[in-house]
Amino acid sequence: MTVPMMCRWAWRKSSRSTGNGQCVELAFDGGAGALRDSKNPTGPMLVVASGTLTAFVAAAKLGKLDLR
Known part of the structure; x- marks a missing residue:
């Protein structure tokens, strides 16, 4: 993946x-x-595909990443 310009x-x-x-x-x-x-x-x-980051944020919002 090509990393976009950070600025x-x-x-x-x-x-x-x-x-x-x-x-x-x-x-x-x-x-x-x-x-x-x-x-x-x-x-x-950490740079990832935008779909990967979107899925991570969605899982966090749903509490799927909470420690139990």
Whole structure:
């Protein structure tokens, strides 16, 4: 997969974020999506197909990824 230009991405985090630095930020750009640690915005990121990231977000919203 070709990685899109990072500067074009609009990073966002959950509206439930409390600002304590324990958040993950997401960005989408065409066919790709990315995750990064909000404490380290210039650090590494995970880039995946946008459909994969969309499925991950949907599963998280449904509680399918909650620890039991």
